[in-house]
Amino acid sequence: MSLLNIAVIGAGSWGTALSKLLSEKYSSVTLWARSAEFVQQLCETRENKTYLPGIFLPKRLIITDQIKEAVSSADVIFFVTPSHILRTLAKKAAPFVRKQALLVSAAKGFELSTYKRMSEILAEEFPQHHDKIAALSGPNHAEEVGLNYPATTVIASPHRAIAEQIQDLLMTCYFRAYTNPDMIGVELGGALKNIIALGAGIAEGLGFGDNTKSALMTRGLTEIARLGVTLGANAFTFSGLSGVGDLIATCTSKHSRNRRAGLLIATGKTAHDIQQNSKMVVEGIRATQAAYELSQRYHIEMPITEQIYAVLYQNKNSREAVLELMTRGKTHELEEVVQQELLWK
Template sequence: MENKIAVIGAGSWATALAVLLGNKGYCVNVWARDKLQVSDINTFRENRRYLPGVALPSSVTASVNIEEVLENSNLIVFGVPSHAFRETLKLSLPYISTEAAVVNTAKGIEEDGLYRLSEVFSQEAGKERLKQYVVLSGPSHAEEVGQYLPTTVVVASQELAMAEKVQEIFMTEMFRVYTNPDVIGVELGGSLKNIIALGTGIADGLGFGDNTKAALMTRGLAEITRLGIVMGANPLTFAGLAGVGDLIVTCTSMHSRNRRAGMEIGRGKSLEEAVASVKMVVEGIKTTRGAHKLAKKYRVEMPITAQTYAVLFEGLSPRTAVNNLMTRVKTHEVEEVALTKIEWMR
């Protein structure tokens, strides 16, 4: 049991983590729904669909039998999209030991109830099992982890011992892991940066430059922090790996699905056409809808999120959205973030 790890999902990030852990000597069982994908992985020792060119060590195998994958595993890594987390968790819970660490890598908000994924876990598993939950986030493209390029991430849990256990299991000379007790901040940072990446991608597609990108990233971080504060996050978390770190990599890299989708929208494609061109889940789309609702619920001003929402779902032209942002009423910079918590507490 000590050396067995289950990875639930067989996308690019789930596969990269399976490779990482397999190369450390752990026995890693990957679960996928698609029998053809499982057969392909086991036959060719590579996830040719989602992470081509990265060899799987012999200690990594795939299966469609979720009970078999989870049996006697002391660490379970969920690598499914955020919208599939609840359903997949329900399917998995009967086979997950109450002593196992449950590591969630999805970056999103459940749209219907506006729940963070730790809240989804608590609802399905029970509050008493929340001590098992660990969120892993930070600037980490699967393609680069699969190529053994230096990467740093953060893990957060309400139980420090559980976070440290996961830290120890994942750490390698090329994959550095930090711990953070702020589950709310780490989850929100990882989710909301995808909205800003869509926005910077749209700006890139319009042909704007580095100044525009820097402005969107910086002001995007400000509105992420504003919402995070009123939802109970530590504002310092957004200055770390799950905040500015993930924001930088997602807004600037061509590995970023959200940026690529935004670029296609900026070039004139419809939302559906942009998503089809990426050929993988673009988490920021659902997150934009969820964050737009959260901003209204908590009475937090999130202008970039609002304009991105209007472009994606209300037919607003990208150029008009940029003009709307540039011609907003004059305001201060630092004070508006610093006063958010004070105003919320009144």
């Protein structure tokens, strides 16, 4: 059995599933949870009844609410937190993290005050680890990974050796990891797909069908790639698991909290209502604000994102938003290609 020490910071649904996966393979895995009371419940029942009911944790998984205990001997640390608290937890962990430790962001979203990606936050809070940071993203619903259903993920890092170390760490007979050097694209795909999933939920809640959802997903992917390339990503990344793969899962799955939030929005619930009454963070709400502001800053056309922003933050009626999307001016499907004169003369 490997003597590798692994820490998972965050005991939400994905952190719980990831710690289960890792502790089934390695003997020294520690899961950090937010409070002593929550830790006691997890230790006594070996079940996260709040975020991942029905999935039972191996007895050898260590669970603690002490950040120093979790990270001080860790060789690899997975940060699996909501985007808006990553920096706070990184600051708490930083004094205790070993210089040679690898850091992996498994959070999806933006920091609203800076619009920075999660790996950028880790690089700022752990300056000595700037070349030891990776990002994990993909179509990974915790409910299914926890049940050992076959699934795939992507490990992104500009440093091949780092990506491959994390890849080896995660590979099991039911969980397959791929590597990608495009950390920008992998992170943006994971964050921006949540916006389109909100739209898919809204469309479904309004009673529209598969044609509508298919159109939203396809044109939504175009918007994701358009912003991603502007921010430095490789366009090909968005055709992979962390792009279209995660988009499909998040827009169609019963497990998708962003799709469920869209269903509620279609009934008239506000973003504030949803955030106040949800046990889990709906990252798409914050991501919509970040993506909209970035599209304005860089003058990028993102009509779906613009309409979802208007629904969430400007009290626009959902049906009016759909109508406005449908009555936009005519355009080419492959607009960027046509503009480059690679097609019609």
